Amino acid sequence: MTTMVTLHGGPLDGTSTPVDPDDPDPWVAVICDGCAFPGGRSVYAPDGSGRWTWVRDLPWEAM
Template identity: 65%
Template sequence: MTLTLFGGPLDGFTAPVEIDDEDPWTAIISDGCAHPGGRSVYAPDAAGRWVWQKDVPRETL
């Protein structure tokens, strides 16, 4: 499913996400990430909006 992301460097962008995953989240390469070449992590909040959680270095995933 494609959803809108909220907050962080990808605020307002849309991205495909797996909403049926037991532990849903997605890490997306982002030019605005705090770590060059890293990813911005988004996950659903209690209301179901996919919100920014943190930025991680590429080698973390």
């Protein structure tokens, strides 16, 4: 089962993406045109309040 979350900060600020609330690894890496690395991912994670915030961009080879 997935739930939609709104992403805050970074290149995807204000967009929504599905996440699995039961996933033991609560991170989401999303391919986007605004990522600092061509072909890389923008990484978001829930903060202490449950708000999904931008953490960093990762190049493809670091995934």
